[in-house]
Amino acid sequence: MKRNNFALTALAVALALVQTPALATNGYFLPGAGFRSQGMGGVGIAYGRDSLSIGANPANVTKTGMRGDMGFGIFNPERYAAVGNSTGVLNPDGSPAEATFGFDSASESDSKYFIVPEMGMTMPLTERLSVGMAFVANGGMNTTYPVNLFSYNGFNPAVPGADAKLGVDMMQLLVPLTVGYKVNENHVFGAALQLAVTRFRAYGLEAFGFFDNNLGNPISADPDHMTGQGFDYSYGAGVKLGWQGEFLDDRLTLGLAYTSRTYMTKFDKYRGLFAEQGDFDIPESYGLGIAIKPVKNLIIAADVVRIKYSDIAAIGNGGPTTSPGKVYNFNNQLKGVISIPNPIFEAGNDQGLGFGWKDMTVYKLGVQYGVNNRLQLRAGYNYGKSPIPDNQLTFNILAPAVVERHYSVGFTYKASDELEVTGMYMYAASNSQASPPRQNIVGSATVNMHQNVFGLSLGWVLDPGPGALEEYGAGDWAGINFDGWYGGFGFGQSRYRDVVATSANTRTEGWKVYSGYQFNKYLGVEGGFANLNDFTAQTAATRTNTESDAWTLAAVGAYPLTGKLSVTAKLGAAYVLTKTNTKVGAALTQRSGEDSYVPNYGVGIKYALLDNMDLRAEWERFDLGNNNINKNNIDLMTAGFAVKF
Numbered sequence: 001m002k003r004n005n006f007a008l009t010a011l012a013v014a015l016a017l018v019q020t021p022a023l024a025t026n027g028y029f030l031p032g033a034g035f036r037s038q039g040m041g042g043v044g045i046a047y048g049r050d051s052l053s054i055g056a057n058p059a060n061v062t063k064t065g066m067r068g069d070m071g072f073g074i075f076n077p078e079r080y081a082a083v084g085n086s087t088g089v090l091n092p093d094g095s096p097a098e099a100t101f102g103f104d105s106a107s108e109s110d111s112k113y114f115i116v117p118e119m120g121m122t123m124p125l126t127e128r129l130s131v132g133m134a135f136v137a138n139g140g141m142n143t144t145y146p147v148n149l150f151s152y153n154g155f156n157p158a159v160p161g162a163d164a165k166l167g168v169d170m171m172q173l174l175v176p177l178t179v180g181y182k183v184n185e186n187h188v189f190g191a192a193l194q195l196a197v198t199r200f201r202a203y204g205l206e207a208f209g210f211f212d213n214n215l216g217n218p219i220s221a222d223p224d225h226m227t228g229q230g231f232d233y234s235y236g237a238g239v240k241l242g243w244q245g246e247f248l249d250d251r252l253t254l255g256l257a258y259t260s261r262t263y264m265t266k267f268d269k270y271r272g273l274f275a276e277q278g279d280f281d282i283p284e285s286y287g288l289g290i291a292i293k294p295v296k297n298l299i300i301a302a303d304v305v306r307i308k309y310s311d312i313a314a315i316g317n318g319g320p321t322t323s324p325g326k327v328y329n330f331n332n333q334l335k336g337v338i339s340i341p342n343p344i345f346e347a348g349n350d351q352g353l354g355f356g357w358k359d360m361t362v363y364k365l366g367v368q369y370g371v372n373n374r375l376q377l378r379a380g381y382n383y384g385k386s387p388i389p390d391n392q393l394t395f396n397i398l399a400p401a402v403v404e405r406h407y408s409v410g411f412t413y414k415a416s417d418e419l420e421v422t423g424m425y426m427y428a429a430s431n432s433q434a435s436p437p438r439q440n441i442v443g444s445a446t447v448n449m450h451q452n453v454f455g456l457s458l459g460w461v462l463d464p465g466p467g468a469l470e471e472y473g474a475g476d477w478a479g480i481n482f483d484g485w486y487g488g489f490g491f492g493q494s495r496y497r498d499v500v501a502t503s504a505n506t507r508t509e510g511w512k513v514y515s516g517y518q519f520n521k522y523l524g525v526e527g528g529f530a531n532l533n534d535f536t537a538q539t540a541a542t543r544t545n546t547e548s549d550a551w552t553l554a555a556v557g558a559y560p561l562t563g564k565l566s567v568t569a570k571l572g573a574a575y576v577l578t579k580t581n582t583k584v585g586a587a588l589t590q591r592s593g594e595d596s597y598v599p600n601y602g603v604g605i606k607y608a609l610l611d612n613m614d615l616r617a618e619w620e621r622f623d624l625g626n627n628n629i630n631k632n633n634i635d636l637m638t639a640g641f642a643v644k645f
Contacts, residue, residue, distance in 0.1 A: 025139075025382075025428050026139075026360065026362045026382070026384045027309055027387050028140060028141050028170075028172075028399065029285075030137060030139045031362075031382045031426070032044055033048075033056040034051075034118055035052075035118065035410070035457050036049065036050045036378075036410065036412065036422050036424070037366075038424050038426055038455065039366075039378045039379070039408050039422070039425075040366025040367065040368060040408070040410065041364045041379075041382040041408055042362075042364045042366075042380065042406075042408075043289060043291075043364045043380065044056025044060065044303065045287050045303045045305075046291040046303070047253060047289070047291035047299055049063065049465065049468055049471070050064060050067065050069045050120070050459055051067055051120030051134055051459075052118055052136060054122065054133075054176055054192065055136040055176055056257060057244065058178045058191055058192040058241065059180055059189060059255065060244075061122050061130045061180035061190055062130045062180040062181070062190065063244075063466065063467075063468075064130075064132070064465050065122070065123075065463035065465030065466075066123040066461075067121065067123075067459055067462060069118070069460075070119045070457060071117070071119075071455060071457020071458060072457075072491070073453060073454060073455035073456070074489070074491065074511050075114045075115075075116050076454075077112065077142070077451045078108070078109075078112060078449065079143055079448070080108050080447065080448040081109075081145065081397045081400060081447045082107075082149075083445050084444065106149075107146060107147035109142075109143045109144055109145050109167070110536075112534075113509040114509075116137050116453075118137065118455075120133065120134030120136075124463070129181055131178065132178045133176065134175070134176055136174045136176070137173060137174075138172040138196070139171075139172060140170045140172055142169050142170065143167040143397075145167055145204075148204050149166055150204065150205060150208070164204055167398065168200070168201065168203075168399060169201050169202075170199065170201075172196060172197070172198045172282065174194055175194065175195040176192035176193070177192055177193045177194075178192040179192070186247070187244070188243070190241070190243075191242075193239065194238045195235075196264065196282055197233065198235075198264060198282075200270065201230055201231045201232065202226070202228070204227065208347075219353065220352075221272060221347065221352065224272065225270060225271045225273070226347065230269065232268065232270060234265050234266065236262050236265060238260045238282065239259070240260075241258045241259075243255065250293070251293045251294070252291070253289075253291040253293075254289070255288065257287055257288075258285075259285045260284055261283060261284045262281060262282035264280060264281050264282065266278040266279050272347060273348065274313075274314035274352075275314045275317050275351065275352040275354050276313050276314065277348055277350075279314060280314045283307055283309050284308045284311060285305060285306060287303055287304055287306060287362075288303070288304055289303040296467070296471060297471055297472065297473040298369050298370070299366075299369075301365075301367075301368075302364060303364040304362070304364075305364070306361050307362065308359050309358065310357065310358055313350065313351070313354060314354050316355075317355075318392065319353050319394055353395070355392065355396055356388065356389055356392030356396070357388060358389065359387070360385065360387045361384065361385070362383070362384035363384070364380065365380060365382075366380035369473075370473035371473055371475075372472065372473045372476060373414070373474065373477060374477045375413055376472060378409070378412075378424075379408065380407075380409075381406065381407060381408075382405075382406035382408070383406070384404060386401070386402045386403075386404055386431065386433065388400075391436065393435045396447065400449050402431045402432070403428040403429065403431050403449050403450065404429070405428070405429045406426055409424065409425055410423060410425070411424075412459075413645065414472065415645065419459070420461055421458060421459075421643050422455075422456070422457045422458075423454075423456045424455045425452070425453065425455075426453040427452055427453075428450055428453075430450035431449065433448075434446040454513065456489060456643075458643070483645075484517050485516070485518075486642045486643060487643060488514060488614075488640055488641055488642030488643060489513045489640050489641075490639055490640030491509070491640055492510055492638035492639055493507055493509065493510055493636075495507050495636075496535040496546070496632045497632060497634070507535075508533040509533055510530065510531060510533050512636070513528055514528025514529075514552070515527065515528065516642075518644075522557060523555070523557055524555075524556045525555055527553040527554075529552070530549065530620075531549055532548040532549060532550060532576075548622075550600070550622055551575045552573075552574045552575075552600050553572050553573060554570040554571055554573070555570065555572060565605065566605065568604045568605065568606055568616075569602070570600070570601060570602050570620070571600075571601045572599075572600050573598065573599060573600055574598055575595065575596075576597075578594050578595065598623050599622075600622055601620070602621060604619065606642070609641070612643060613641055613642070614641060614642045615639075615641050616639070616640055616642055617637075617638070617639045618636075618637070619637050620637075621634070621635055621636075622634040
C-alpha cells in the first residue's frame with residue numbers, strides 16, 4: 001500500500017512539474033540532475049547515489065539500490081536588461097551609443113521565484129539488472145519584463161507601449177526510462193529512452209512586425225505566429241547511454257555519458273519565431289567524469305560536459321545584427337540599421353534568425369565528506385562560459401542565460417534507516433554582458449543575471465545500494481542531540497494590503513524557510529526567513545515597486561485534534577527589510593530603504609504524514625502598521641512541510 005501511495009504522489013508531482021517554469025544556469029540546462037548532485041556542483045557521470053542521478057548517467061541505476069526520491073526547490077533568478085541609451089554603452093569616440101530605431105529603456109524582470117519539483121525511483125531486478133525512472137527538470141527560460149524593452153516609445157500605435165509586458169516562458173521536463181546492467185564487479189552499462197515535453201509562450205514582440213509592414217525588410221516569415229499565441233507544447237524522445245568502471249580497489253571510478261539529440265514536435269503557434277517553422281529540438285550532449293575515494297567516506301568528483309547548442313537551428317542560428325546592413329529613415333523620426341540580406345534568413349525559415357548560441361563546455365567539481373553514520377556534507381563549483389556572443393544580445397534579452405560561475409553547498413541527513421533528508425544551496429554569481437555600439441537592432445544591449453537556488457528532498461531507502469552506507473562514515477552520531485528540532489519550508493502567495501494606486505499588482509509569490517524546537521506537543525519556538533517578494537503600483541505620474549523580506553522569531557502553539565492533525569497559532573516579531581523604487585517620468589529614484597521590527601502572528605494546521613515529517617499550511621500577518629513608509633500590511637499564505645530531526 002505504501003508503494004502505491006508513493007507512485008500516486010510521484011505522478012502528481014510529475015504533472016505539477018509540467019506547469020513549472022524555470023530558468024537554468026548552464027545555458028538553459030540545469031547544472032545537475034537532482035539537488036544532491038547540485039550540492040556537489042552538478043557532478044553525476046562517475047558518482048550518483050540517488051534516483052535522480054540517472055538523469056546524468058543511466059549507469060548510476062546499478063549503484064542506487066531500491067529507493068524513491070521526491071523534493072522541491074525554490075529557484076530565484078534576478079534578471080536585468082537595458083537597450084539603447086539606457087545601457088550606458090559608449091561609441092569609440094566616447095559619445096553615448098545611439099538609440100537605434102528609438103529603443104531606449106531598462107527593466108528588471110518580475111516573476112523572480114519558481115518551484116522546481118523532482119522525483120525518481122530505482123530498483124534492482126536481479127543481481128546484475130536494475131531499472132529506474134525519474135522526472136527531471138532539464139531547465140528552461142523565463143522573463144517577465146514590466147517595461148517592454150522593444151517598444152518604440154509610442155511612435156507607432158501598432159507597437160506595444162512601454163507598459164506592455166515583454167517576456168518568454170519555457171520549461172522542459174525529461175523522463176529517462178532507464179535500465180542498467182552489471183557486466184562484472186568492475187564495469188556497468190546503462191541506457192535510457194528519454195521522453196521529453198516542452199512548454200513555451202512569448203509575448204510583447206509585436207514591435208518586430210513593424211519592420212514587415214513599414215520598412216519592407218521582414219524579420220519574420222510569419223509575423224502572425226511570432227508572439228502572443230499563448231502556451232504551445234512540444235513532445236519528443238531521445239536516447240541516453242552511459243558506462244562506469246571501477247579501478248584501484250574501488251578507489252577510482254571513471255564514467256562516460258552520451259545523450260542524443262532529442263527530436264521534438266514543432267511549436268506550430270510560434271512557427272514565425274523559431275527557425276525551421278517552429279522546430280526546437282533538445283541538443284545533444286556528452287561528457288566524462290571521474291570520482292576518487294581517498295578514504296571510503298570522502299569522495300572527490302569532477303565532470304566535463306559538452307552541450308551542442310549550435311546544432312539546434314532555433315538556438316544556434318545567428319540573431320539580428322546591424323553590420324553590414326541598410327540604413328532606414330522613416331518619416332525622419334526613426335532610423336537604424338538591420339541586416340537580413342536574404343529572405344531565407346527571416347525568422348521561422350530553415351536558416352532563419354535564432355538566438356546565436358555557441359556550443360558550451362561545462363566544468364564541474366564536487367566534494368562529499370561523511371561526517372559520521374548519519375550526516376554527509378558536500379560542496380561544489382560549476383563553470384561554463386556564457387554561450388551568448390556579445391553581438392547576439394537582441395533576442396537574448398528574452399533569455400539572458402549569461403551566468404557562468406556557480407558555488408554550492410549541501411548535506412544529507414539519515415533520519416532513520418529508511419529516510420534521508422537532503423538539502424542544498426547554490427549561488428550563481430552575477431554576470432553581465434554588453435553589446436558593442438550599434439551591433440543590434442536596439443542599438444546596444446546590456447543584460448545581467450544572478451541566481452539563488454534552495455532545494456530540499458526526501459529519500460525513502462529500502463536498499464541503499466553497494467557501498468552507500470560506508471560513505472556516511474564509521475563513527476556514531478556524536479554531535480548535538482537534535483531531538484525536538486525540526487526544519488522546513490513553505491511556498492505560496494504574499495499579498496500587500498491597503499495599496500492606494502490607479503492600478504496595482506499586490507499578489508506575488510512568497511516563501512519561507514525556518515527551523516524550530518518543540519518543547520512538547522503543545523508549545524515550541526520557531527525562527528526563519530520569509531521572502532515576501534514585491535508589489536507594483538502605478539498612478540498617472542509614477543510607477544512604484546516595493547520589495548520586502550523578513551527575519552522572524554515566534555512562539556508556536558499547537559492543539560491536537562486527532563493523533564495526526566493539529567491546529568497551530570504563532571505570535572512573535574519580525575525584522576522587515578523594505579526597499580522601494582519609484583519612477584517619475586524618465587527618472588528612477590530610490591525612495592526607501594527602511595527596516596523595522598513589527599508584530600508577526602498567524603494560524604495554521606499541520607498533519608503528521610510520517611513520523612519524521614509534517615505537512616503544514618499557514619496564514620501569517622506582518623503588521624507593518626505605521627512603521628513602514630508605505631503603511632502596507634503583508635499577508636503570507638504558504639503550504640509546505642517540516643522535517644523532524
